[in-house]
Amino acid sequence: xxxxxxxxxxxxxxxxxxxxxxxxxxxxxxxxxxxxxxxxxxxxxxxxxxxxxxxxxxxxxxxxxxxxxxxxxxxxxxxxxxxxxxxxxxxxxxxxxxxxxxxxxxxxxxxxxxxxxxxxxxxxxxxxxxxxxxxxxxxxxxxxxxxxxxxxxxxxxxxxxxxxxxxxxxxxxxxxxxxxxxxxxxxxxxxxxxxxxxxxxxxxxxxxxxxxxxxxxxxxxxxxxxxxxxxxxxxxxxxxxxxxxxxxxxxxxxxxxxxxxxxxxxxxxxxxxxxxxxxxxxxxxxxxxxxxxxxxxxxxxxxxxxxxxxxxxxxxxxxxxxxxxxxxxxxxxxxxxxxxxxxxxxxxxxxxxxxxxxxxxxxxxxxxxxxxxxxxxxxxxxxxxxxxxxxxxxxxxxxxxxxxxxxxxxxxxxxxxxxxxxxxxxxxxxxxxxxxxxxxxxxxxxxxxxxxxxxxxxxxxxxxxxxxxxxxxxxxxxxxxxxxxxxxxxxxxxxxx
Amino acid sequence: xxxxxxxxxxxxxxxxxxxxxxxxxxxxxxxxxxxxxxxxxxxxxxxxxxxxxxxxxxxxxxxxxxxxxxxxxxxxxxxxxxxxxxxxxxxxxxxxxxxxxxxxxxxxxxxxxxxxxxxxxxxxxxxxxxxxxxxxxxxxxxxxxxxxxxxxxxxxxxxxxxxxxxxxxxxxxxxxxxxxxxxxxxxxxxxxxxxxxxxxxxxxxxxxxxxxxxxxxxxxxxxxxxxxxxxxxxxxxxxxxxxxxxxxxxxxxxxxxxxxxxxxxxxxxxxxxxxxxxxxxxxxxxxxxxxxxxxxxxxxxxxxxxxxxxxxxxxxxxxxxxxxxxxxxxxxxxxxxxxxxxxxxxxxxxxxxxxxxxxxxxxxxxxxxxxxxxxxxxxxxxxxxxxxxxxxxxxxxxxxxxxxxxxxxxxxxxxxxxxxxxxxxxxxxxxxxxxxxxxxxxxxxxxxxxxxxxxxxxxxxxxxxxxxxxxxxxxxxxxxxxxxxxxxxxxxxxxxx
Numbered sequence: 001x002x003x004x005x006x007x008x009x010x011x012x013x014x015x016x017x018x019x020x021x022x023x024x025x026x027x028x029x030x031x032x033x034x035x036x037x038x039x040x041x042x043x044x045x046x047x048x049x050x051x052x053x054x055x056x057x058x059x060x061x062x063x064x065x066x067x068x069x070x071x072x073x074x075x076x077x078x079x080x081x082x083x084x085x086x087x088x089x090x091x092x093x094x095x096x097x098x099x100x101x102x103x104x105x106x107x108x109x110x111x112x113x114x115x116x117x118x119x120x121x122x123x124x125x126x127x128x129x130x131x132x133x134x135x136x137x138x139x140x141x142x143x144x145x146x147x148x149x150x151x152x153x154x155x156x157x158x159x160x161x162x163x164x165x166x167x168x169x170x171x172x173x174x175x176x177x178x179x180x181x182x183x184x185x186x187x188x189x190x191x192x193x194x195x196x197x198x199x200x201x202x203x204x205x206x207x208x209x210x211x212x213x214x215x216x217x218x219x220x221x222x223x224x225x226x227x228x229x230x231x232x233x234x235x236x237x238x239x240x241x242x243x244x245x246x247x248x249x250x251x252x253x254x255x256x257x258x259x260x261x262x263x264x265x266x267x268x269x270x271x272x273x274x275x276x277x278x279x280x281x282x283x284x285x286x287x288x289x290x291x292x293x294x295x296x297x298x299x300x301x302x303x304x305x306x307x308x309x310x311x312x313x314x315x316x317x318x319x320x321x322x323x324x325x326x327x328x329x330x331x332x333x334x335x336x337x338x339x340x341x342x343x344x345x346x347x348x349x350x351x352x353x354x355x356x357x358x359x360x361x362x363x364x365x366x367x368x369x370x371x372x373x374x375x376x377x378x379x380x381x382x383x384x385x386x387x388x389x390x391x392x393x394x395x396x397x398x399x400x401x402x403x404x405x406x407x408x409x410x411x412x413x414x415x416x417x418x419x420x421x422x423x424x425x426x427x428x429x430x431x432x433x434x435x436x437x438x439x440x441x442x443x444x445x446x447x448x449x450x451x452x453x454x455x456x457x458x459x460x461x462x463x464x465x466x467x468x469x470x471x472x473x474x475x476x477x478x479x480x481x482x483x484x485x486x487x488x489x490x491x492x493x494x495x496x497x
Numbered sequence: 498x499x500x501x502x503x504x505x506x507x508x509x510x511x512x513x514x515x516x517x518x519x520x521x522x523x524x525x526x527x528x529x530x531x532x533x534x535x536x537x538x539x540x541x542x543x544x545x546x547x548x549x550x551x552x553x554x555x556x557x558x559x560x561x562x563x564x565x566x567x568x569x570x571x572x573x574x575x576x577x578x579x580x581x582x583x584x585x586x587x588x589x590x591x592x593x594x595x596x597x598x599x600x601x602x603x604x605x606x607x608x609x610x611x612x613x614x615x616x617x618x619x620x621x622x623x624x625x626x627x628x629x630x631x632x633x634x635x636x637x638x639x640x641x642x643x644x645x646x647x648x649x650x651x652x653x654x655x656x657x658x659x660x661x662x663x664x665x666x667x668x669x670x671x672x673x674x675x676x677x678x679x680x681x682x683x684x685x686x687x688x689x690x691x692x693x694x695x696x697x698x699x700x701x702x703x704x705x706x707x708x709x710x711x712x713x714x715x716x717x718x719x720x721x722x723x724x725x726x727x728x729x730x731x732x733x734x735x736x737x738x739x740x741x742x743x744x745x746x747x748x749x750x751x752x753x754x755x756x757x758x759x760x761x762x763x764x765x766x767x768x769x770x771x772x773x774x775x776x777x778x779x780x781x782x783x784x785x786x787x788x789x790x791x792x793x794x795x796x797x798x799x800x801x802x803x804x805x806x807x808x809x810x811x812x813x814x815x816x817x818x819x820x821x822x823x824x825x826x827x828x829x830x831x832x833x834x835x836x837x838x839x840x841x842x843x844x845x846x847x848x849x850x851x852x853x854x855x856x857x858x859x860x861x862x863x864x865x866x867x868x869x870x871x872x873x874x875x876x877x878x879x880x881x882x883x884x885x886x887x888x889x890x891x892x893x894x895x896x897x898x899x900x901x902x903x904x905x906x907x908x909x910x911x912x913x914x915x916x917x918x919x920x921x922x923x924x925x926x927x928x929x930x931x932x933x934x935x936x937x938x939x940x941x942x943x944x945x946x947x948x949x950x951x952x953x954x955x956x957x958x959x960x961x962x963x964x965x966x967x968x969x970x971x972x973x974x975x976x977x978x979x980x981x982x983x984x985x986x987x988x989x990x991x992x993x994x
Contacts, residue, residue: 017544021518024541028521032529036718037737044521044733047514051548221533236541240534 002071005078008064009279011055012085016278018052020236027234027242031226057092065089077281080463084280091156094143103140106133107408114406123377123395130405131373134366137410141367151367154411158287159418161465164364167414170421171357173480179387181487182350185338186389188495193334198322200252208318209245209259212311216297217450218243218263219270231258233265233294237277241269252319253335257298264297265290267450271458280462287412289466291419292426293457299349299420300427300486301441301449305332310444333494340388342397350487353420354387359402359413367410422470424483426457429474499568502575505561506776508552509582513775515549517733524731524739528723554589562586574778577960581777588653591640600637603630604905611903620874620892627902628870631863634907638864648864651908655784656915658962661861664911667918668854670977676884678984679847682835683886685992690831695819697749705815706742706756709808713794714947715740715760716767728755730762730791734774738766749816750832754795761794762787764947768955777959784909786954786963788916789923796846796917797924797983798938798946802829807941830991837885839894847984850917851884856899856910864907919967921980923954926971 022045029041055061065086068074074082110129117126141150149164156162210225228244235241243262248254268290276282284290301307305328312331316323323331338348344355362379365371371379380399381392392398404412430452431437440448456473470478491497519542526538552558562583565571571579607626614623638647646661653659707722725741732738740759745751765781773779781787798804802825809828813820820828835845841852859876862868868876877896878889889895901909927949928934937945953970967975988994 013540014544017541018548021522021541021545024525025518025521028525032721032723034717034719034721034737034739037733040734040736043510044514044518047511048518051515220531222531224529224531226529236534237537239537240531242531 002068002073004064004068004071005074005082008061008068008082008085011061011064013278015052015056016237018048018055022048022052023234023236027236030228030232031244053092057089062089062093077276077463081276081279081281084462088280091144094145099139099143103136103408106136107406110408111403111406114400114403118396118400121394121396121400123399126400126406127374127376130376133405133408134373134410137408138367138369149364149368151364151411154363154367155414156411158409158412158415159466160286161467162288162414162418167360168364170417170478170480171360173484174353174357174417175387177480177484178350178353178487181484181491182338182340182354184497185350185491185495186340188497190339191333191337191494192330193337195322195326196253196334197250200249200319200322202247202249204318205247205249205252205255208315209255211314212256213243213259213263215311215444216260216263216267216301216446218266222270223266225259231262233262233269235266235269238270238272238274238282241266252322257302260302261294261298264294267297267453268293268458271454272461273459276461281460283462285457285460285462285464285469286466287415288418288422289457289469291415292422293419293453295420296423296427296453300423301446303336303349304438304441304490306438306441308332308335309442336490336494338491338495340390342384342388342390342392343401349420350491351388353417356413356417358383358387360417363410363413418466418478421478421480421483422466424486425470425474425476425478426453428482428486499565499570501561501565501568502571502579505558505565505579505582508558508561510775512549512553513734515545515552519545519549520731520733524733527725527729528741550589554586559586559590574773574960578773578776578778581959585777588641591642596636596640600633600905603633604903607905608900608903611897611900615893615897618891618893618897620896623897623903624871624873627873630902630905631870631907634905635864635866646861646865648861648908651860651864652911653908655906655909656912656963657783658964659783659785659911659915664857665861667914667975667977668857670981671850671854671914672884674977674981675847675850675984678981678988679835679837679851681994682847682988682992683837685994687836688830688834688991689827690834692819692823693750693831694747695816697746697816697819699744699746701815702744702746702749702752705812706752708811709753710740710756710760712808712941713757713760713764713798713943715763719767720763722756728759730759730766732763732766735767735769735771735779738763749819754799757799758791758795761791764794764950765790765955768951769958770956773958778957780959782954782957782959782961782966783963784912785915785919786966788912789919790916790950790954792917793920793924793950797920798943800833800846801935801938801987803935803938805829805832806939833987833991835988835992837887839881839885839887839889840898846917847988848885850914853910853914855880855884857914860907860910915963915975918975918977918980919963921983922967922971922973922975923950925979925983 025041025045025048029038029045033041065082068078068082069086071082106129110126110133113126113129117123137154138150141153144153144156146153146156147163151164152162155164155167210220213225214220222239223241223243226242226244227246229246231243231245233241233243243259243266245255245258245262268284272282272284274282308328308331312323312328316326326334336348338350340351340354341347344352347355358380361383362371362376365379366373377395377399384390384392384398402413404410430449434440434448434452437449440446457469460469464472467477470476488497522538522542522545526535526542530538562579565575565579566583568579603626607623607630610623610626614620634651635647638650641650641653643650643653644660648661649659652661652664707717710722711717719736720738720740723739723741724743726743728740728742730738730740740756740763742752742755742759765787769779769781771779805825805828809820809825813823823831833845835847837848837851838844841849844852855877858880859868859873862876863870874892874896881887881889881895899910901907927946931937931945931949934946937943954966957966961969964974967973985994
């Protein structure tokens with residue numbers, strides 16, 4: 001191996017050590033940190049990320065990367081690592097220190113105002129800060145100058161290579177096909193699901209969640225689950241990948257599917273190649289691909305009939321009062337009930353994409369300049385009426401519900417839908433590649449599926465873009481029809497369409 | 498404030514951020530880290546401590562310190578911060594990179610050999626590594642060249658200013674007075690303590706420990722308690738100070754006094770001045786002073802009659818089967834039973850110092866060259882016979898019991914005894930300064946004592962040396978007679994001497 005490449009690898013591993021140390025501090029902050037230690041923790045996190053940034057954007061790193069970019073002796077994985085790192089390096093050079101500081105101030109202002117607005121249930125208190133944030137994000141898009149549309153440059157942070165024009169096509173399909181399909185469902189008699197509400201003891205839920213995680217292959221020797229206000233996955237390297245969940249004793253669904261969702265994210269991180277630590281080939285491909293892994297396990301596996309054929313008897317044993325008199329089919333239909341709702345994070349797997357579509361349309365409009373931040377409440381409420389048929393009763397259940405914009409995370413939301421669409425296309429391919437897969441799943445064996453994901457997705461890290469990965473795995477670029485076929489098959493059966 | 502001083506403060510705070518981040522990773526490693534994440538964690542810890550070391554020992558730091566050392570405009574606290582930091586800086590400059598690497602290799606070799614020797618219960622397997630380690634520590638003492646005796650240089654890492662000659666005087670007193678006193682105790686009838694053994698439910702112990710911690714003033718808003726194999730205290734700044742304990746259901750003493758002991762360490766850390774973050778005045782004075790705080794709460798408060806006058810009724814309520822028929826006085830006598838034993842960490846508060854004395858004598862002999870590492874088993878067993886009257890049955894209960902030497906920590910043990918001796922002298926002063934203190938304690942009120950410790954000990958951080966601090970607080974240097982007076986009063990009563 002070239003000594004220059006070894007130098008690069010050692011330096012990037014040091015940057016990763018700092019970022020992973022910060023991730024440990026971030027994890028602790030969410031799960032165990034004492035209530036009054038926040039200010040101290042913030043300064044420690046700022047120092048770690050500042051040092052990681054300085055180290056990554058140093059002239060020495062730039063020299064190494066430029067030198068290796070001309071080195072013909074590297075193997076393909078090494079080439080990809082150099083190419084991706086150099087891309088990141090050049091991108092970070094677009095940000096002046098002055099602009100980074102302005103953005104950081106705007107973030108902390110917007111986050112505070114958003115919290116105040118949430119307390120008062122009044123978008124008016126967030127409006128000015130959001131307007132300022134949008135102006136800065138437009139400036140950022142111009143600085144980065146990536147893709148054809150200014151929104152492309154912002155999406156690049158979360159989904160490299162994503163293009164506004166392609167997402168518009170996807171959401172045209174959502175609008176054209178899924179909206180209509182959900183309308184057909186709404187005309188059918190609703191599936192009964194009253195038995196899903198009741199009392200589900202904390203300890204039993206906790207134990208059942210751990211059992212399900214073990215069953216899908218999450219490795220507790222290199223991971224653990226804890227409790228936090230909002231479930232999340234964090235990794236400090238592929239040998240330490242942690243997930244969190246929360247328990248609501250009146251609603252067992254909240255914890256169970258958060259376990260499977262975060263478990264899907266974690267299986268990805270645990271499957272990234274250890275020998276590529278700190279290098280792009282050791283990192284996840286994009287947020288969309290990450291979400292494809294969580295959604296595939298949560299929905300394509302975890303809300304499907306084969307999985308529950310295997311697991312429903314044990315669930316009935318754990319909660320006999322709730323389920324002993326409920327058939328597998330009735331349970332399966334109930335957990336897949338479709339019902340337009342106001343809150344994105346509580347929505348079903350079909351109407352979920354209407355929530356994302358609204359946000360995507362708004363973000364593109366804001367960045368193009370065709371929509372104004374000050375008008376967002378009305379715009380939001382109008383689109384919820386037209387896509388979901390719902391009247392938004394107040395701002396907290398409307399335009400103030402998500403934290404993302406207060407962080408300046410514009411361009412993030414589409415990755416949620418991309419995740420589901422990739423998941424449908426990947427899962428369809430897995431079923432094709434692995435004869436008898438769903439029979440396996442109905443016996444509680446998901447090992448072959450995990451192995452397939454390890455080989456086809458996890459092993460490559462960030463070596464390929466999302467689109468390239470999709471083509472390699474399925475022979476085609478991402479297409480909405482895989483999701484739509486899946487939806488029609490599943491919900492056509494559930495609602496007898 | 499001088500801008501140069503501000504620069505120093507900012508740089509030292511960054512070093513502290515790195516060290517404190519490493520402390521978070523270290524805490525996590527002991528309490529929550531998954532079993533197979535150790536290798537990954539080691540590399541992240543090595544990167545953090547390497548960066549902290551590079552930052553602290555940089556030429557820029559040296560320039561700042563030398564410059565400020567000549568600055569006549571600094572106030573006394575600033576002067577102390579510069580003086581102490583410059584001392585640390587110059588000390589770190591004594592170590593060549595080559596020597597640091599040799600020491601680090603010797604440590605990891607010695608630790609592995611010690612573990613193997615423990616498994617085989619055979620000192621022979623550790624002998625060569627220990628011999629090599631001792632040779633390196635003699636070399637280190639020569640490099641540092643601090644004090645009059647080579648052992649002084651090694652103690653300096655744990656107890657700045659400690660001198661072998663002064664410790665010899667202290668241990669002469671231990672040998673001359675305490676050994677004789679314990680012999681007198683041994684001739685009296687033993688106090689009954691069978692009721693201390695039984696079943697003490699985990700949850701009840703845990704809750705009682707938390708209640709006691711709250712009662713002595715440990716702040717759970719800037720701290721927390723968790724479970725680990727060996728109890729410890731760690732701080733990431735005075736606003737995040739964490740302790741751990743362990744629970745043995747057959748022995749409630751293990752957890753309860755570990756809570757009070759670690760609580761005492763933690764009260765010290767929580768009392769260090771926040772505005773001196775990263776500076777010597779924001780750090781603990783020495784290991785001896787640290788231990789004085791844990792021992793004062795554990796023994797002078799927590800094994801004394803006033804404390805149990807307040808707390809015994811609640812303990813009886815929690816464990817009625819064990820204690821409802823046992824009087825306060827019988828309980829108090831039982832928890833203070835004196836009995837020579839083989840293992841340092843399990844010994845009572847008097848014979849404890851014989852264990853330390855043996856180690857001190859051995860360490861001084863090794864560093865002087867008057868004793869040889871290869872003869873340690875025999876030396877150890879001889880001294881346990883003569884000071885404790887015990888035959889050592891095997892190496893695990895003898896010369897292999899402590900981890901310290903395998904880490905190269907030579908010069909550490911004396912700080913345990915110094916802690917108890919300082920505690921006795923400080924507590925005596927507190928009783929003098931605070932009329933009615935023990936009446937307060939008998940009512941469960943320790944707030945005045947904590948306030949006194951905050952003002953007299955905690956507030957000063959590392960501004961004064963241990964000896965200076967002792968003189969400031971008690972008007973005298975450290976003297977063994979305070980400990981001996983305390984022992985005679987307390988155990989004279991318990992054993993009717």
